[in-house]
Amino acid sequence: MSDRGAPLPVTVNDLTYRVGGQVLLDIPSLEISQAWPTMILGPNGAGKSLLLRLLHGLIAPTSGTIRFNGQMAGGAVGRRQAMVFQKPVLLRRTVAANVNYALKVHDVARAERKGRISALLEQGGLSDHAGQPARTLSGGEQQRLAIVRALASDPDVLFLDEPTSSLDPSASLAIEDLIARAARGGAKVIMITHDLGLAQRLAGDIVFLHHGRVCEQTRAPEFFAHPKSHEAQAYLASKLVL
Amino acid sequence: MDDFLIRAALAGIGLSIATGPLGAFVVWRRMAYFGDAVAHAAILGVAVALAFSMSVLIGTLVVALGVGLAASTLTARGRSMDTTLGVLAHSALALGLVAISFVRGVRVDLNGFLFGDILTVNAGNLVMIWGGALVVAALLIWRWSALLTATLNEDLAASAGIDPRRERLVLTLAMALVVALSLKIVGALLIGAMLIVPAAAARGFARTPETMALLAVGFGMLAAVGGVWASALADTPAGPSIVVAAALIYLVSLVAGHSGD
Ligand SMILES: Nc1ncnc2c1ncn2[C@@H]1O[C@H](COP(=O)(O)OP(=O)(O)OP(=O)(O)O)[C@@H](O)[C@H]1O
Ligand SMILES: [Mg+2]
Numbered sequence: 220m221s222d223r224g225a226p227l228p229v230t231v232n233d234l235t236y237r238v239g240g241q242v243l244l245d246i247p248s249l250e251i252s253q254a255w256p257t258m259i260l261g262p263n264g265a266g267k268s269l270l271l272r273l274l275h276g277l278i279a280p281t282s283g284t285i286r287f288n289g290q291m292a293g294g295a296v297g298r299r300q301a302m303v304f305q306k307p308v309l310l311r312r313t314v315a316a317n318v319n320y321a322l323k324v325h326d327v328a329r330a331e332r333k334g335r336i337s338a339l340l341e342q343g344g345l346s347d348h349a350g351q352p353a354r355t356l357s358g359g360e361q362q363r364l365a366i367v368r369a370l371a372s373d374p375d376v377l378f379l380d381e382p383t384s385s386l387d388p389s390a391s392l393a394i395e396d397l398i399a400r401a402a403r404g405g406a407k408v409i410m411i412t413h414d415l416g417l418a419q420r421l422a423g424d425i426v427f428l429h430h431g432r433v434c435e436q437t438r439a440p441e442f443f444a445h446p447k448s449h450e451a452q453a454y455l456a457s458k459l460v461l
Numbered sequence: 462m463d464d465f466l467i468r469a470a471l472a473g474i475g476l477s478i479a480t481g482p483l484g485a486f487v488v489w490r491r492m493a494y495f496g497d498a499v500a501h502a503a504i505l506g507v508a509v510a511l512a513f514s515m516s517v518l519i520g521t522l523v524v525a526l527g528v529g530l531a532a533s534t535l536t537a538r539g540r541s542m543d544t545t546l547g548v549l550a551h552s553a554l555a556l557g558l559v560a561i562s563f564v565r566g567v568r569v570d571l572n573g574f575l576f577g578d579i580l581t582v583n584a585g586n587l588v589m590i591w592g593g594a595l596v597v598a599a600l601l602i603w604r605w606s607a608l609l610t611a612t613l614n615e616d617l618a619a620s621a622g623i624d625p626r627r628e629r630l631v632l633t634l635a636m637a638l639v640v641a642l643s644l645k646i647v648g649a650l651l652i653g654a655m656l657i658v659p660a661a662a663a664r665g666f667a668r669t670p671e672t673m674a675l676l677a678v679g680f681g682m683l684a685a686v687g688g689v690w691a692s693a694l695a696d697t698p699a700g701p702s703i704v705v706a707a708a709l710i711y712l713v714s715l716v717a718g719h720s721g722d
Binding site for chain 1: 609614619620622623668669670
C-alpha cells in the first residue's frame with residue numbers, strides 16, 4: 220500500500236460552510252497529517268459530520284479549499300477514499316454479494332473478486348456468514364460488513380462517522396480492532412466518535428470542534444491529560460461525570 | 462384468436478420489459494406520485510403535439526421530460542414532495558385537457574389518451590413499443606449498479622464516485638420514455654398503475670433487487686395477457702382490465718408472498 224503515493228496531508232484553508240446565512244462551520248486553517256489516525260471530537264451539533272462530509276467531497280464548501288496533498292477534495296481524490304456511516308447501509312443480498320458489489324462498483328475484474336471477497340470477509344470475521352442475507356446480521360456484524368465493504372476499494376483515506384454509536388461494548392471492540400488493522404494496513408483513518416476510550420486507544424491526534432470551530436488540534440495523550448481549550452476541558456469533564 | 466388481440470397482448474408484453482425494472486425503482490424510491498405527475502403531463506404533450514402537428518410520441522416525450530425535470534428540481538430544492546408533485550400532476554393534466562379543447566379542426570378522442578386504446582395497436586406501434594421498451598431496459602441495465610447504490614443511499618453513492626443527481630436524471634428520462642410509449646396502451650391515467658402494481662406484487666416474492674425487477678417484468682406480462690384475454694371474453698375496456706389483472710396478482714402476492722421489509 221506504500222506504492223500509492225502520499226495522499227496527504229490534508230490542508231484546509233479559509234473553509235466556511237453556511238446554510239441560509241447561518242455559519243455552521245468556519246475553519247481558517249487546519250492540517251491533518253498521514254502519520255496516525257485522527258479523531259474528530261466535540262459535542263452534538265458541533266459540525267463534526269459536516270466537516271467529514273466536506274473532507275470526503277460529499278458536499279461542497281461555501282468558501283475555502285480542502286486539498287489532499289495538493290489535490291482538491293472530492294472527484295478523483297474522493298474515489299480513492301471510503302466512508303462508513305453511523306447506520307450501516309446494506310443491500311438486500313447476501314453478505315458475500317454485498318462485498319462483491321462494492322468490488323464491482325470499483326471496477327475490480329471478476330476473476331480477482333472471489334479471492335478478495337474471502338480475504339475481506341476473513342478480515343471482518345464474517346467468513347461463516349458469507350451466504351447469509353446481509354440484513355439478517357446483528358448490528359455489530361452489519362457494521363463490520365459495512366467497514367469491510369469500504370475497505371474493498373483499498374482506500375487511501377477511511378472516513379468513519381460514529382461507527383460504534385449503536386453497538387454494545389464487545390461489538391464496538393471488534394469494530395475498533397478492524398479499524399486499527401485498516402490503519403496499520405496504510406489507510407489514513409479520520410473518524411468521529413463520542414467514545415473517549417476508543418479515541419484514546421486509536422487516535423494519534425484529536426481535532427476538537429465546538430460551534431463550528433476547531434478549538435484545538437492536539438496529540439492524543441496530551442489532549443486527554445491536558446486539554447488546552449476550555450471547551451475541550453468542559454467536554455471531557457462532562458464525559459467523565461456521565 | 463384475432464390478430465388485434467394478439468397485437469394488443471404483444472404490446473403489453475413489450476411494455477412490461479420497461480415497466481418492470483423502472484417500476485421497481487419507483488417502488489424503492491417511493492416515487493409513485495412522481496410517476497403520476499409525468500404521466501398526467503402526457504395529456505399536455507398530446508395537446509402540444511396536435512397544435513404543432515408533430516407526432517404524439519415526440520410531443521408527449523418532450524412534455525413528460527420537461528415536467529419530470531421540473532419535478533425533480535423542485536423537490537431537490539427541499540420543497541414538500543407530495544404537495545409539489547400533486548400540484549404539478551393535476552395542473553399538467555388540467556392544462557392538457559384545456560389546451561386540447563383549443564386545438565381546432567381535430568376531433569380528439571380524449572378517452573383514447575386517458576384510458577388507452579390497446580386494441581388499435583398496429584404493427585408500426587408494436588415496433589415502436591418494443592424498440593422503446595428495449596432501449597429503456599438497456600439504459601437501466603447499463604446504469605444498474607449506480608442506480609441501485611444511489612437509491613439505497615445518496616451519500617453512499619457519492620462516496621463511491623456516483624453522482625446521485627445524474628442517476629435521478631436517468632430515471633426521469635426512462636420515466637418520460639415509458640410514459641410516451643404506454644400512452645396508447647393503458648392511457649395517461651393508468652400508466653402509474655402499470656409501473657407500481659406489478660413491482661409491488663414482485664416485492665412480496667423477491668429476495669434480491671434483481672429478482673424483484675425480473676418478477677415485476679413477469680407479472681406485468683402476465684397482467685397484459687390476462688387483461689387482454691379477459692377484456693375479449695367479457696367485453697371490458699382493455700387498458701383498465703390489464704390493471705385489474707395486475708391488481709389481482711398483487712392480491713395473490715399479499716397472501717402467498719413473504720411480508721417483505
Ligand atoms: N443542511 C443543513 N441545514 C441547516 N442546518 C444544518 C444542515 N446540516 C447540518 N446543520 C446543522 O449544523 C450543525 C452541525 O451538524 P453536524 O451534523 O455536523 O453535527 P455533529 O457535530 O456531527 O453532531 P452529532 O454529534 O450530534 O452527530 C447542527 O446544528 C445541524 O443542525
Ligand atoms: Mg454527526
